[in-house]
Amino acid sequence: MILGGGFGGVRAALDLGRRRDLNITLIDKNKYHSYTPDYYETATAFLSACRPGRKESAQNPPDGEARRLKSSVAIPFLEIFRNRRNIDIVQDEAASVDFENNKVRAKSGKTFSYDYLVIALGAVSNFFEIPDLKEKSFELKTVNDALNIRNCIDELFAARPKREKIRIVIGGGGFSGCELAAEVIGYAQKLAQWHSRPKENFECLIVEGGDYLLKGASSWVQAGAEKRLLKLGVKVVKNYRIAHISETEIKDASNPAILYDVLVWTAGVKANEFVKALGLELQKADTLIVDEFFRVKTLKNVFAIGDIAYNFNKKIGRPAPMTAQAAIKQGRQLAGIIKSVINKKKTWPYIFKNNPFIIPLGGKYALADLGFLKIEGFLGWVMRSATTLRYFFSILSFFTALKLWIKGRVIYLRNDL
DSSP states (O other): OEEOOSHHHHHHHHHHTTSTTOOEEEEESSSEEEOGGGHHHHTTOOOTTOOTTSSSOSSSOOHHHHHHHHHTTEEEHHHHTTTOTTEEEEEOOEEEEETTTTEEEETTSOEEEOSSEEEOOOEEEOOTTOTTHHHHSBOOSSHHHHHHHHHHHHHHHHHSOTTSOEEEEEEOOSHHHHHHHHHHHHHHHHHHHHTTOOTTSEEEEEEOSSSSSSTTSOHHHHHHHHHHHHHHTOEEEOSOOOOEEOSSEEEOSSSOOEEOSEEEEOSOEEEOGGGGGTTOOBOGGGOEEBOTTOBBTTOSSEEEOGGGEEOEETTTTEEOOSSHHHHHHHHHHHHHHHHHHHTTOOOOOOOOOOOOEEEEOSSSOEEEEOSSOEEEEHHHHHHHHHHHHHHHHHHSOHHHHHHHHHHHHHHHGGGOO
């Protein structure tokens, strides 16, 4: 049984499903798998159908437009697991686990039995107990979050008096924050032109609590990203730790308040809240402690992968990163481990290595740090697009993957500078 249809869960299910004698159940609250790396694109997609003269409001976009955007990042499980007769998809949410009797109770009241349990429920936003932050900010953790951000920005451009400045503040200078900020610039320029607003009456600001952007990336990526963002017109404020939020401004303990119209929070994540109901020992960001075979501490037939797992590498002195790349690799290796356990064969421990970084930063521009090779600009963007296509090929049939990839490129290229 696999809880969660994210990158790790889907990869594990596909690889385990190759053995026809295994029966796999995947439980997820949605009917689709989300391609989260393109959320920043969905949040800034400029479509001519979104115009103030239409009957539909920006908060309630036309059904066709919403479906079109959503379908570019939401991949139905039925498409992924087509012809996989030994994989059952259940739309539900896990409520609790009876480890002694190998049973999962769902929120619907149904109970499911398992021989091996894989917990791959991913992460949720971490608001660090900052008062009112959750209520007054947007997240970027679901496709609906991305659509809400997009619609709110469009509504501001349509309704705000043209001489009044619009301020968008992004809390957090990590990958999601930097990607979104860079693309917001292009979106805002298109909206300003569409609504006949002065382009200079718009401001996008990244507020980072640390000394530098993109923690965990190489110094080359950090410096290159900041240079690119500043060139686009994004303002960057570092060492600013938000402590108080009102309807119109954010404050920290020692710096001046910053005004905002839209606040997007991308500054931190923690494990899915479900883990707190398990009664197990948790590590940093409420993650489940696992060994080098992904086994949850003290449990022999329960595994955890992806953002919900704390997989510490003693050689480099830090846990595996919370990235899609890491989750995919873990899902693939876990499938092999479970097959080896069933066949009573030797299993090989998971040892993660530093993954290459590719970060798109507005238009047809990206920074790619492959370790042995560093690339910036258009070629980096091509590599990023190729990475997306490669992933679609890995979970879908050839023509379905190609069609989905082309659909996304057609929609999102409209916003490129």
